[in-house]
Amino acid sequence: MIKLVGVEKTLGGQPVLQGIDLSIPVGKLTTIIGGSGSGKSVLLKHMIGLMQPDRGEVWVGDIEISRLSGTPLNNVRKQFAMLFQGAALFDSLSVFENVAFPLREKLRMKGPEVGRRVEEKLEEVGLAGMGHKFPAELSGGMRKRAGLARALVMEPEIILFDEPTTGLDPLMAKSIHDLIVTTHRRLGFTAVMVSHEIPEIFGISDWVAMLRKGKITLMATAAEFQRTTDPEIQEFISVGGTVALPGSLVG
Amino acid sequence: MTNVIGQLGAWAVMRIQEMGRMLLFVLSAFAWLMRPPFRFHQIMKQLHFIGYRSTFVVVLTAGFTGMVLALQGYYSLRKFGSEGLLGSAVALSMIRELGPVLAALMVTARAGSAMTAEIGIMRITEQIDALDTMAINPRQYLIAPKLVAGILGVPLLVAIFDVVGIYGGSLVGVDLLGVSEGAYWNSVESAVEWKDVYGGILKSVCFGLIVSWVCCYKGFYTRQSAEGLGSATTEAVVLSSVLILVGDYVLTSVLL
Numbered sequence: 046m047i048k049l050v051g052v053e054k055t056l057g058g059q060p061v062l063q064g065i066d067l068s069i070p071v072g073k074l075t076t077i078i079g080g081s082g083s084g085k086s087v088l089l090k091h092m093i094g095l096m097q098p099d100r101g102e103v104w105v106g107d108i109e110i111s112r113l114s115g116t117p118l119n120n121v122r123k124q125f126a127m128l129f130q131g132a133a134l135f136d137s138l139s140v141f142e143n144v145a146f147p148l149r150e151k152l153r154m155k156g157p158e159v160g161r162r163v164e165e166k167l168e169e170v171g172l173a174g175m176g177h178k179f180p181a182e183l184s185g186g187m188r189k190r191a192g193l194a195r196a197l198v199m200e201p202e203i204i205l206f207d208e209p210t211t212g213l214d215p216l217m218a219k220s221i222h223d224l225i226v227t228t229h230r231r232l233g234f235t236a237v238m239v240s241h242e243i244p245e246i247f248g249i250s251d252w253v254a255m256l257r258k259g260k261i262t263l264m265a266t267a268a269e270f271q272r273t274t275d276p277e278i279q280e281f282i283s284v285g286g287t288v289a290l291p292g293s294l295v296g
Numbered sequence: 297m298t299n300v301i302g303q304l305g306a307w308a309v310m311r312i313q314e315m316g317r318m319l320l321f322v323l324s325a326f327a328w329l330m331r332p333p334f335r336f337h338q339i340m341k342q343l344h345f346i347g348y349r350s351t352f353v354v355v356l357t358a359g360f361t362g363m364v365l366a367l368q369g370y371y372s373l374r375k376f377g378s379e380g381l382l383g384s385a386v387a388l389s390m391i392r393e394l395g396p397v398l399a400a401l402m403v404t405a406r407a408g409s410a411m412t413a414e415i416g417i418m419r420i421t422e423q424i425d426a427l428d429t430m431a432i433n434p435r436q437y438l439i440a441p442k443l444v445a446g447i448l449g450v451p452l453l454v455a456i457f458d459v460v461g462i463y464g465g466s467l468v469g470v471d472l473l474g475v476s477e478g479a480y481w482n483s484v485e486s487a488v489e490w491k492d493v494y495g496g497i498l499k500s501v502c503f504g505l506i507v508s509w510v511c512c513y514k515g516f517y518t519r520q521s522a523e524g525l526g527s528a529t530t531e532a533v534v535l536s537s538v539l540i541l542v543g544d545y546v547l548t549s550v551l552l
Binding site: 093094115119120130133135153205 | 422423426432433
């Protein structure tokens with residue numbers, strides 16, 4: 046459904062993406078991992094047209110979106126929802142109004158149906174009864190949940206997750222991961238997640254792709270990925286899953 | 297030497313590119329304004345923020361401006377035995393120049409800086425990107441209502457400014473300095489013509505557009521940092537103020 050072909054992008058004089066070839070499987074949860082500053086979020090933003098590549102193509106279905114703008118691009122975006130790193134809730138709106146926002150603005154929905162769907166989504170993400178609160182009154186984890194509710198309320202075909210658990214404590218991060226997995230299995234959307242959370246992502250992802258030096262160096266199922274013999278990838282995923290004890294030597 | 301010329305050239309090119317980007321920004325916002333859905337509720341909300349909530353500061357400024365104008369004007373006119381013309385001096389100054397310029401500057405300081413900060417924070421926290429991902433054009437949802445509110449709200453505030461300023465002038469001139477009340481209001485009525493009023497309205501419409509355009513633009517293209525937001529807010533207020541003053545001169549020379 047989403048396919049990147051030879052995508053290159055330079056930002057501030059620095060080459061970030063240097064020939065990305067990537068196909069995202071339909072209906073699966075694909076996680077993109079890589080070092081800090083490797084361009085994971087930049088790659089994600091190309092998929093929804095928030096950034097345009099300097100070279101290459103971005104396909105969503107059978108539509109090439111890299112040169113689209115305005116109404117044609119908005120028509121493609123109707124398939125998408127995105128959970129941003131900071132949730133990107135609208136500060137001046139309550140949680141209820143944030144989750145209702147796409148229903149009112151895109152579907153022009155009014156009346157009790159809006160309330161019903163919003164309350165249903167808030168309950169699914171564990172925020173029942175919190176609709177009256179404003180984003181500033183919420184913890185980081187609650188903001189992510191509200192952002193997820195807003196992403197889910199339109200029942201999109203594709204959801205992009207930009208580091209959904211960054212900045213959260215391990216328990217909260219696990220609960221967010223569980224929520225993503227549960228809703229993905231129930232609704233069957235195509236999910237693309239950017240994450241640092243190794244080794245947790247291997248337990249929740251169907252496919253894992255490694256972004257290194259501006260290219261996808263490996264894409265495989267979660268199980269196959271962990272069995273790779275590439276020494277740099279092995280070092281990356283083993284360091285991510287290792288806890289250093291006082292006085293012990295790692296590696 | 298070549299390096300200096302090169303740097304100057306690069307600076308000039310950057311400024312011209314920015315001017316072009318600003319023009320495209322406002323044109324695209326107006327283009328999206330014409331397309332449904334028409335966001336009347338957003339426009340009214342912005343009109344309340346830019347117009348109604350600036351009323352107090354505009355009234356305060358107008359009152360004291362009228363009063364000090366009357367104070368200064370009285371002693372100048374008295375030298376020529378023309379204290380009776382105080383009303384026309386205050387009214388024409390207010391309606392032609394001080395009303396549009398000072399009201400627009402007050403709106404810039406209060407509402408303009410707030411607009412830049414609001415949109416800038418939305419940019420930094422990816423709320424504008426979130427609108428894009430929901431297939432809602434940020435120019436249509438965020439920017440166009442503010443432009444309309446600026447164009448509608450500032451002239452209304454200028455009208456309030458003019459009235460309050462002229463009354464402030466009468467407070468000082470008539471009640472404090474002893475100018476005849478009849479003479480004051482007669483001179484206001486005889487001096488002020490329709491061309492003075494529509495000239496003031498035209499200026500206020502232009503200034504309203506300048507304030508909302510510049511402040512929205514600076515917020516929309518804020519750099520992703522706290523320092524970037526601070527710079528954007530400062531630049532928005534300074535640029536709006538300078539353009540109001542420059543625009544005042546240009547419009548005055550055209551209208552006269």
